[in-house]
Amino acid sequence: MTIAISIKNLAKTYANGFEALKGISLEVEQGDFFALLGPNGAGKSTTIGVISTLVNKTSGSVEVFGKNVDTHVFETKLDFGIVPQEVNFSQFEKVQDIVMTQAGYYGLPRRIARERCEKYLRKLGLWEKRGERSRNLSGGMKRRLMIARALVHEPRLLILDEPTAGVDIELRRSMWKFLTEINNNGTTIILTTHYLEEAEHLCRNIAIIDEGEIVENTNMRKLLAELDSQTYILETSAPVPKGFVFSLQNSSHSIVDENCIEVTVSGGLSINDVFAKLSDSGIKIDSMRNKTNRLEQLFLSKLEGN
Amino acid sequence: MFANHKYIAFETIVIKEVRRFARIWLQTLVPPAITIGLYFVIFGNLVGRRIGEMGGFQYMEFIVPGLIMMSVIQNSYSNVVSSFFSHKFQHSIEELLVSPVPNYIILSGFIVGGMARGLAVGTIVTIMSLFFADLSIQNLSITIAVVLLTSIVFALAGFINALFANSFDDISIIPTFVLTPLIYLGGVFYSVELLPPFWKFISALNPIFYMVNTFRYGILGSSDVDITWAFFILGVFIVILYSACIILLRKGTGLRN
Numbered sequence: 001m002t003i004a005i006s007i008k009n010l011a012k013t014y015a016n017g018f019e020a021l022k023g024i025s026l027e028v029e030q031g032d033f034f035a036l037l038g039p040n041g042a043g044k045s046t047t048i049g050v051i052s053t054l055v056n057k058t059s060g061s062v063e064v065f066g067k068n069v070d071t072h073v074f075e076t077k078l079d080f081g082i083v084p085q086e087v088n089f090s091q092f093e094k095v096q097d098i099v100m101t102q103a104g105y106y107g108l109p110r111r112i113a114r115e116r117c118e119k120y121l122r123k124l125g126l127w128e129k130r131g132e133r134s135r136n137l138s139g140g141m142k143r144r145l146m147i148a149r150a151l152v153h154e155p156r157l158l159i160l161d162e163p164t165a166g167v168d169i170e171l172r173r174s175m176w177k178f179l180t181e182i183n184n185n186g187t188t189i190i191l192t193t194h195y196l197e198e199a200e201h202l203c204r205n206i207a208i209i210d211e212g213e214i215v216e217n218t219n220m221r222k223l224l225a226e227l228d229s230q231t232y233i234l235e236t237s238a239p240v241p242k243g244f245v246f247s248l249q250n251s252s253h254s255i256v257d258e259n260c261i262e263v264t265v266s267g268g269l270s271i272n273d274v275f276a277k278l279s280d281s282g283i284k285i286d287s288m289r290n291k292t293n294r295l296e297q298l299f300l301s302k303l304e305g306n
Numbered sequence: 307m308f309a310n311h312k313y314i315a316f317e318t319i320v321i322k323e324v325r326r327f328a329r330i331w332l333q334t335l336v337p338p339a340i341t342i343g344l345y346f347v348i349f350g351n352l353v354g355r356r357i358g359e360m361g362g363f364q365y366m367e368f369i370v371p372g373l374i375m376m377s378v379i380q381n382s383y384s385n386v387v388s389s390f391f392s393h394k395f396q397h398s399i400e401e402l403l404v405s406p407v408p409n410y411i412i413l414s415g416f417i418v419g420g421m422a423r424g425l426a427v428g429t430i431v432t433i434m435s436l437f438f439a440d441l442s443i444q445n446l447s448i449t450i451a452v453v454l455l456t457s458i459v460f461a462l463a464g465f466i467n468a469l470f471a472n473s474f475d476d477i478s479i480i481p482t483f484v485l486t487p488l489i490y491l492g493g494v495f496y497s498v499e500l501l502p503p504f505w506k507f508i509s510a511l512n513p514i515f516y517m518v519n520t521f522r523y524g525i526l527g528s529s530d531v532d533i534t535w536a537f538f539i540l541g542v543f544i545v546i547l548y549s550a551c552i553i554l555l556r557k558g559t560g561l562r563n
Contacts, residue, residue: 014563052404055563077406088397092329097322104318105405107311149401 081150323419372494382424420461449524
């Protein structure tokens, strides 16, 4: 399997003495949808900054598709696109000009640049806004514009730093759909996000970074399997009978209201066992959801452990 | 990055820069034209008539080359310093820094953008000067060469200023406290022959003095300086400033953490 990005012993100490990265190592395979999680100040943006060459590293190495970013500057830069956390385009330029200019920086001839510009602005729902000055766009549109700009040279690796921060739910869902589509088409994606639900929904592999160190680097399923217990909110089709007692080993419950039960299961107990037990008691379930995001529980436990 | 890719990147930066100053022409092209027009009216016409001759020419004829050069110097400098700093301020410079564009292409693009504005304003001022004086260029190649080289020097200087600038104050300090005094003391309004020996020596240390006088030589055919020496100085300045820009870009001074 080809490695899209390989980070080895990467360290960064800022001029004020702050040690943002303490020798992290990380590999992301080609075609992966990879989440880099961590609290504010953990080192996520510094890592992306070093990859994109906006931050000078103190030591270590970064390779993109087998080529060192220090020695193969031009080849590696052609291979990745960056969507930064903060808006970083001119507020006075038109939407189309921003994307076309970026295409020019990558040496794309004008005809190809125009085609790509239209393709990605349409895909991201910005084509109608192409003549608009970028400062007039909403926050969500600005983020989509940065994605279109990062894709115009069609990189093999797309790195997104908190792309959905401050974006409404509907738009976030449409961005997830778009990112999944380009990932399915072969683009490797690395995502940092504060929305753990987003990472759980989109990503296959995950690294958790805290205080400049990788505290976990694993497959998302394996990580979620580490959960000791999960709490479900179950909506019942009829009111729960008074005096109802739910007795099942490795579980506990509470009645939230007459049509809602909260059940916590642990010790390998399956949710099917819960359904079977409830069915035996004559209770039908209409809907079910996790009380808290599963990844969030794990994320917090990893950080506490660190 | 192949040569044609580099050319496209270079062209993109130049078009972007020209489009920027053309879009805000009321801030970039009109004010210098009005200022220099006032110089023509007040110094050239009203005061100049009482002065009579300077360096063997009518005072108006004498100051026209200096005023054209002044507009080229100021605008080449200010276009690069304000545009590049504005990119830094809005973080849009990151678009360029994460792209595969080599440093020398980034620098060349901004320099040509600065030259374009300097030459655009210089052309406007030259056309305006035709209403006040009869200009006939004595040496076209020297005139063109010196104006191009001078605009390169000050575009490079503006680039260095922008790299070090952290605030809008920082991009106005050098033009106000260094550039303007050097221009005014660079023989725009007077011949150095009028100065006592000490001030003549001080003037010889001012690079703008050579640029103004060489340009004046191209237009009027008369100069206070040795033209070959003036071109040598221009060449030295370009090499030093260009090298400094490339070193600073490579280090990421003012751009990378």
